[in-house]
Amino acid sequence: MSEYLLEARGITKLFPGTRALDQVQLQVKPGEVHALCGENGAGKSTLMNIIGGVFPPTEGEIIFDGKKIAPRNPKEAQDLGIGFVHQELSLCPHLTAAENIFIGRLPRKGSMIDFKRLWEEADRVLGQFNANFASTAVVSDLTVSERQIIEIAKSVSLNCKLLILDEPTSSLTEKETTRLFQVIRELKEKGISILYISHRMAEIFEVCDRVTVFKDGTYVTTMETSECTADDIIKSMVGRELGNMYPPKSSHIDQDDIILKVEHLTGEIFKNVSFTLRRGEILGFAGLVGAGRSEVMRGLCAIDPTSGGQVFLEGSACSFHHYRDAVNAGICYLTEDRKNQGLFLGMSIKNNMSSANLKGVSHGIWLDDGMEKDLANQYVEQLAIKLPGIEYPISSLSGGNQQKCLVGKWLSLHPKVIIMDEPTRGIDVGAKREIHNLLRNLAESGMGVIVVSSELPEVIGVSDRIAVMHEGDLAGMLEGEDITEENIMKLASGEQLGVKELRE
Amino acid sequence: MKTKQEKSRANPGILRRLFAQREMSVFLIILLVVAIAVVVNPKFMQLSNIKSIAISVAADGLLSIGLTLALILGGIELSVGGVAAMTCVIAGDLALKGVNIWLACLAAIVAGGLCGLFNGVMVSKVGLPPFIVTLSMMNLSRGVAFIITTGSPLSVSGTLPDSFRFLATGSVLGIPMLFFIFFVVTVIFYILMKKSNACRNIYYVGSNENAAKLSGINVDKVKIWVYVVIALLSSLVGILSLARFNVATPELSRGAETTAISAAVIGGTSMTGGVGGIIGTFLGIFLLKIVDSALVMMDISVYWQDFVQGAILVIAVTIDYMSHRNSGNSFLHRVVGIKRPIRS
Structure with missing residues (x-):
């Protein structure tokens, strides 16, 4: 037995026109959580797909559990003990959790499905993850994180030794992420190795033991997370110092030059939201997923109907019936879901x-x-x-x-006002910075910019002021020194700030 | 200054683009079919046969243009044949009752347009799937045709003025009037789809309805207009058929929707919206009708026609899938959602 559960050596993968991977290596120890980092296009998913049996490598070998393996399809990889939870979950939404976990191997009584055993076994499997839903729940009624747990449960119940998680937190809220990390730690205690793909530095340091970095399809380095910093990882991902990650903030915003004023805007899931946006300013909108930030933006642009409130653009009251009216008036909205809605x-x-x-x-x-x-x-x-x-x-x-x-x-x-919802979702580190600079340039050129973002460092880094939402209410407005992760999280989770901290 | 290389990347060579087009491959297949038919029976190229092909293309061709619009919009339209039959019967019935034929046609076109309006409103404002809405309309409109005629064709021979019958039986410069009308409509729609900003919105809505909405496009309005225009094309078919056959039959254009879908898809129009064009459909319907004629000329039983049309459709789609498999942009990729491996 070697020291490693999984060892990939000299893997090269050619696609028509591109060399996606060039002689890369990866070693995962038994029972460790191993992060794989790299910008978009660095080849992370390609390697995962090779290990997961989605397609074969052009060159190189994979040693798993002491044996050389070459899975020809995901089923073979699964049989070997490699579980793969894709970023986009692949469950049957109309079936129950139990049926999804035991898909292709439902317990039978004669030639019929033995539902009693199915529910029992599925409940037992889900119980390991402290799932708070029954195995009879229909998947389409569950949240994304609950679906993820089903996927993980499915792999674990197949006795996997290695579990690949591809950007598992990309659509989870903070709370759900915490829960996922708990699950990951429990799996680790059981001796299951986890290969964790993520863009988010904080997560890597929170949950991973070691980290391997790829850049442009090549292997850069492997580090112990206890012995390196986020800067080290970013540096090796991009091969350069990022220096100051965010552009400098504006110093010359005229407090009275209000370009957009929203008063008592009320919609289906938000109520009584009022704020102002000044010319040349970037106003951040922070809050947990589901707090209603995107909905406020869609409401003020008349993309979704609102039930009350008033929008003023450059001092004059607007009545938008259709999004086109808002566009013609000079307000535009860039969606968070680029692929499906943009x-x-x-x-x-x-x-x-x-x-x-x-x-x-x-x-x-x-x-x-x-x-x-x-x-x-x-x-x-x-x-x-x-x-x-x-x-x-x-x-x-x-x-x-x-x-x-x-x-x-x-x-x-x-436009006079540009609203960007999650401006850098799914964008790699280098390009993120360009987008942030672009936002600042737009503001400097005299527009009002609103940035909705779930990434705290981003919203803090780019915004001049930050509005924080909590369950459909505007919980508070932070400015200058008050802009801290702590204050934002307090407001976002519904706690009050001290009188000194809160300025309307 | 752009370097030569940059320029060629921005505009892939004209010849290469031409051959990459679906239209080109359909055109080549048409040539192949014609060549085979001529070898087997030289009479295939006789003027009379060419004319009869041209006439047979017209009605289904007009319906195919309608279907092309519906498919590019990301919808489907199954009621084209039914609406054609209904307008034909309404115009014929009114003419028999002594109404001036042109007024009768106008009334029929208005009725057809209302069917389209119904389809459009149900699909956009109410939000029902176009398949269900137009399936209902297919039966509703053909039902009206049957109710009016009580099932048997209405003969209008003798009541129609020559000026009206000229629409379908006359010829301009030796070209059958029926084909001439189809050709003119094709050209108009080709230019509109290619060049007008209103029709560009059809592509946007079909490509991604959400993104179209978030680009400030009035999606509902686009949909309603498209279904109305399709119904008007169907009405035109109903009226031309009345002029051609002198009979208003409730069985008119039965099954034409499937021929029209085939023609559009063979011509490269996607079933999932956003992709397609009028020229492809024009060639597609020609291919289907030429094959029908070739089968007859080669002395093969007409019972083979459906079989061969089915085979052409499946072959066309397969070739499309195979040739675009790596680009991930084929018809099947979009319809079935098979994804090519995506790199991170």
Whole structure:
């Protein structure tokens, strides 16, 4: 027996046109939580897919549990003891938790399903994770974290020795994340190794023993988390010092130059929300997932209906009936769900960038291809978007460049207020910084910018002021020295700040 | 200055783009079918046969244009045949009752348009799936046709003026009027779909309805308009058929929806929306009708027609899937949702 449960040596994977992995290595000890880091495109998921049997490596070998393995499909990997929980969960939403856990191996009585045994065994498995739902619960009624527990339970009940978790916290709330970490620690005590893929430094330090870093498809280093800092990891991920992660804040905002004022806005899940946005300012919106931040933004733009309240743009009252009215008035909203709600994935970059401004690229009712190209080229240049050509599908771009295209799309309408919901979700570290600088530049150019973000360091790093929401209420507004993680978390979880701390 | 390489990346070579187009492959298959048919029976190229193909293309071709719009929008429209039959019967019935034929047509077109409005409102404002809404409308509209006629075709021979019958039986410069109308409509829709900003919105809605909404596009309005326009095209088919056959039959265009779907899909229009075009559909319906004619000319029983059409459809879709498998952008990828491996 070697020291390692899993050892990958000299793995290379070629895809048509790209070398996704180049001679990378990875060693996972029995019973350790091992983080795998790297920017988007560094090859993390490719390696996981190779280990999980999704596709074979072009070169290299994998030793698992002392034997050389080459799983040809996920089922074979599973039989060997490798469980894989994908970022996008793959459960049957209309079936119960138990049926999902025992999918393909339901207990039988004769030729019929033995439901009694099924519920019992599933409850036993779920019990190991202190699940607070019954195995008879239908998956579509459960939250994302509960579904994740089902996925994990499924792998564990298959007696896996290695569990791969691909960005497991990307759609979890703080509380759910804590619970997931508990589960991870319990699994670790049972001697199960965990391969943990994540972008979030705090999580890596909280739950992982060692960390391996990939960069551009190559192996960089493996470190003990107890002996390194987040800066060390980031440095090796990007191969350069990030220095100050965030652009400097604005020093010259006119307190009285109010560009957007929202009064007593009330909607389905938020009530009585009032705030102001000044010209040249970045206003952050913090809060837990589900606190109603995105909903407030969608309400004020008339994307969703509201039941009360008033929006003032540059002092005049607005009555938006349709999102188009808000856009025409100069307010635009960039969605948090870029893939499903922001992009026309099958269409070209050019067509995506003109999609909100067809009038601007038309003569009368006819589109002008030349104007459409000019529009795209103008913002490609201005925002330094890296792309092969504006006729290519937008799906060919990285997340950061897609996001910039969407910003360009709205800039062509010369908005006064730009609202970005989770501006850097799914974007790698280097590109994040570019987006943050871009936000600051937009504010400096005289717009009002609202940033909704679930990442505390981000919202603290980019915002001049921060509004914190809690269960549909605006819990407080933080400014200057008051902006601390602690204050935000207090407000977000419904606690009151001391009189001194709270300024309206 | 752009370097030469940058330029070629921005605009892939015209020839390569032409051959990468679905339209090109359909066109080549048409040539192949024609070549085989001519070898087996040289009469295939006779003027009379070409004319009869042209006439047979027109009605289903107009319905295929409608289906193309529906599919690009990300919907489906099963009531095209039923609405055509209904308008045909309404116009015929009114004409028999002594109403001026042009007024009768106008009334029929309004009725057809209302069917489209119903479809559009149910799909957008009420939010029902287009498959269900148009399936209902298929039966509703054909039901109206049967109720009016009590099942038997209404003969209107003798009551229709020549000026009306010219619409379907006349010819312009030797081109059958029926085909001429189809061709003009095709050109108009081709230009509109390619160049007008209103029609670009159909692509946006079909590609990603949520993103279209968040781009400030009035999605409901786009949907309602598309279903109304489709119904108007169907009404045109009903009226042209009345002029052509001198008979208003409730059985008109039965099963035409499936032919129209096939034509659109063979022409490269996606079943999941956002992708497709009028030229592809134009060639698609031609391929189907040419094959029908070729089978007849090659002395193969007409009972083979359905079988062969089915085979063409499955082959076209398979070729599309195989040739685009690596790009992850084929029809099947989008419909079935098979994903190519995604790198991190």
